[in-house]
């Protein structure tokens with residue numbers, strides 16, 4: 001039998017955004033017997049596309065999907081910034 005699948009080399013897709021981690025330019029794409037496969041090198045997300053171009057996830061992520069839908073709020077930079085008020089009592093007396 002010479003029924004081996006035709007697999008194209010994996011290529012990065014410029015500008016593609018990972019549906020799981022929203023990382024850009026992290027998606028590799030290749031074909032297996034004409035079926036497009038995708039893979040994210042950042043989070044490991046992988047899926048295939050059916051003949052209609054619909055995404056078919058390879059594995060059912062347990063919590064990855066949930067966290068992708070409700071991303072953590074970025075930390076408020078104002079909280080990190082420590083405001084420094086010089087203590088006037090420490091001023092040198094120049095008399």
Ligand SMILES: [Zn+2]
Pocket residue numbers: 018019020021022023026040041042043044045
């Ligand atoms: Zn990803």
